[in-house]
Amino acid sequence: xxxxxxxxxxxxxxxxxxxxxxxxxxxxxxxxxxxxxxxxxxxxxxxxxxxxxxxxxxxxxxxxxxxxxxxxxxxxxxxxxxxxxxxxxxxxxxxxxxxxxxxxxxxxxxxxxxxxxxxxxxxxxxxxxxxxxxxxxxxxxxxxxxxxxxxxxxxxxxxxxxxxxxxxxxxxxxxxxxxxxxxxxxxxxxxxxxxxxxxxxxxxxxxxxxxxxxxxxxxxxxxxxxxxxxxxxxxxxxxxxxxxxxxxxxxxxxxxxxxxxxxxxxxxxxxxxxxxxxxxxxx
Amino acid sequence: xxxxxxxxxxxxxxxxxxxxxxxxxxxxxxxxxxxxxxxxxxxxxxxxxxxxxxxxxxxxxxxxxxxxxxxxxxxxxxxxxxxxxxxxxxxxxxxxxxxxxxxxxxxxxxxxxxxxxxxxxxxxxxxxxxxxxxxxxxxxxxxxxxxxxxxxxxxxxxxxxxxxxxxxxxxxxxxxxxxxxxxxxxxxxxxxxxxxxxxxxxxxxxxxxxxxxxxxxxxxxxxxxxxxxxxxxxxxxxxxxxxxxxxxxxxxxxxxxxxxxxxxxxxxxxxxxxxxxxxxxxx
Numbered sequence: 001x002x003x004x005x006x007x008x009x010x011x012x013x014x015x016x017x018x019x020x021x022x023x024x025x026x027x028x029x030x031x032x033x034x035x036x037x038x039x040x041x042x043x044x045x046x047x048x049x050x051x052x053x054x055x056x057x058x059x060x061x062x063x064x065x066x067x068x069x070x071x072x073x074x075x076x077x078x079x080x081x082x083x084x085x086x087x088x089x090x091x092x093x094x095x096x097x098x099x100x101x102x103x104x105x106x107x108x109x110x111x112x113x114x115x116x117x118x119x120x121x122x123x124x125x126x127x128x129x130x131x132x133x134x135x136x137x138x139x140x141x142x143x144x145x146x147x148x149x150x151x152x153x154x155x156x157x158x159x160x161x162x163x164x165x166x167x168x169x170x171x172x173x174x175x176x177x178x179x180x181x182x183x184x185x186x187x188x189x190x191x192x193x194x195x196x197x198x199x200x201x202x203x204x205x206x207x208x209x210x211x212x213x214x215x216x217x218x219x220x221x222x223x224x225x226x227x228x229x230x231x232x233x234x235x236x237x238x239x240x241x242x243x244x245x246x247x248x249x250x251x252x253x254x255x256x257x258x259x260x261x262x263x264x265x266x267x268x269x270x271x272x273x274x275x276x277x278x279x280x281x282x283x
Numbered sequence: 284x285x286x287x288x289x290x291x292x293x294x295x296x297x298x299x300x301x302x303x304x305x306x307x308x309x310x311x312x313x314x315x316x317x318x319x320x321x322x323x324x325x326x327x328x329x330x331x332x333x334x335x336x337x338x339x340x341x342x343x344x345x346x347x348x349x350x351x352x353x354x355x356x357x358x359x360x361x362x363x364x365x366x367x368x369x370x371x372x373x374x375x376x377x378x379x380x381x382x383x384x385x386x387x388x389x390x391x392x393x394x395x396x397x398x399x400x401x402x403x404x405x406x407x408x409x410x411x412x413x414x415x416x417x418x419x420x421x422x423x424x425x426x427x428x429x430x431x432x433x434x435x436x437x438x439x440x441x442x443x444x445x446x447x448x449x450x451x452x453x454x455x456x457x458x459x460x461x462x463x464x465x466x467x468x469x470x471x472x473x474x475x476x477x478x479x480x481x482x483x484x485x486x487x488x489x490x491x492x493x494x495x496x497x498x499x500x501x502x503x504x505x506x507x508x509x510x511x512x513x514x515x516x517x518x519x520x521x522x523x524x525x526x527x528x529x530x531x532x533x534x535x536x537x538x539x540x541x542x543x544x545x546x547x548x549x550x551x552x553x554x555x556x557x558x559x560x561x562x563x564x565x566x
Binding site for chain 2: 156158159161162163164165188191192194195205206207208209211213215216217266268270272274
């Protein structure tokens with residue numbers, strides 16, 4: 001069961017999210033979360049009764065894992081997109097019947113919560129899209145009680161490498177990074193989580209790499225991650241990259257074909273996520 | 284205690300090993316092995332009485348960990364360099380007094396052992412230097428009993444990324460990869476261990492990524508790995524890279540300085556090794 005949807009800011013403009021808001025993109029995010037849940041959520045479980053805020057829940061791809069792994073926690077999930085919140089609500093209702101989540105439409109920089117209202121914050125695949133991730137982290141810290149924890153998970157597209165190596169495939173990944181930068185984000189943010197969190201006033205920052213490696217011996221991962229997550233993400237911004245003059249259509253298609261070969265019978269693919277846990281210093 | 288040194292081929296020409304054979308290089312390899320031992324050797328322990336061959340033991344940087352973790356195994360260590368074998372013998376005697384290792388001077392492609400003489404093979408940081416790694420793996424398989432295991436560990440310099448990002452630092456890593464390729468090796472071999480092993484006739488290949496991440500919260504790793512292992516390795520081939528016309532001295536120094544910044548107060552450094560375990564198929 002879900003509870004209130006707090007009123008919030010005007011809805012987010014679809015163009016602001018580099019991956020778009022299509023149904024296909026929602027499925028991609030769901031596939032990604034399911035494939036990676038064990039790797040990314042390992043070590044994240046909140047005590048019964050603790051007040052947890054998921055900041056930037058999107059379509060709820062991570063929310064379902066949060067409620068499954070911390071069934072007694074009091075979870076609030078916020079997002080800047082009303083459409084995403086509706087999908088998240090539906091996803092949680094379908095995946096974890098009976099789960100209690102408070103949904104709120106809000107901007108991370110202007111959260112409708114009191115100081116120190118939460119024991120724990122969880123932020124996954126959000127900072128990479130923000131022009132001012134350090135400012136967002138500082139704004140989040142306001143609603144975290146002193147001594148409470150923040151968990152941040154982000155990828156880093158510069159961590160991707162594969163066999164057979166392919167200059168076209170490397171190029172399209174570079175174009176995706178450039179598009180995300182042009183939209184104000186940073187697809188290489190994983191490597192700088194530690195300085196970001198320290199700079200936003202958090203203490204006790206520990207960062208761990210979470211590396212995904214897929215080869216023909218792990219066919220579910222080769223399909224679920226190499227093809228349906230990473231390659232699909234690249235493929236989805238092809239029109240935009242061509243329109244921006246970063247690539248020709250033929251060049252884009254060669255790059256995507258190169259990524260697909262990494263999921264072939266002799267292929268391998270490697271990508272590293274980063275998970276940071278930090279503490280709001282006690283007063 | 285150590286046992287016999289089998290006679291073998293003419294000694295290896297120093298120029299054939301891209302990192303050289305200096306005392307400084309031997310210390311670098313020792314630092315690397317100690318810093319990474321937990322990460323790389325985790326899961327590798329051989330039963331008492333089992334016959335284990337370390338192929339390409341070099342200066343014994345990994346040998347000391349093999350004998351420590353498998354004290355009852357019957358270990359034979361071979362290398363193509365007599366000088367390295369002497370250093371390996373001295374290192375093991377100093378680090379693990381009483382350890383029993385049979386040392387042999389031999390070429391991996393022409394091992395002085397009978398068919399199926401070993402229960403397990405261990406090969407670490409060797410294939411990256413060989414012009415024909417698949418041929419070497421096939422030659423090794425001859426001396427492994429059917430049903431016996433092969434363990435291979437290799438790095439992949441294309442996995443390295445860091446904060447702050449630095450084009451000069453990326454360039455010097457690329458030059459190191461080019462030098463190793465010119466010497467007949469492949470510094471990007473980690474990503475293709477699976478197809479290599481499968482192509483050499485091994486079965487049941489499982490590959491796991493072993494990612495090293497260093498930041499100021501892990502000062503021993505930032506020093507021991509980012510500086511004393513990776514940056515030292517790059518720095519050591521500077522003269523060769525300049526002589527080969529790959530870089531100017533100033534360009535090289537800028538690249539090395541960029542790598543050093545990754546071990547600084549806001550820096551991070553990430554690198555992925557690969558560990559493969561495979562089986563010589565039962566007849």
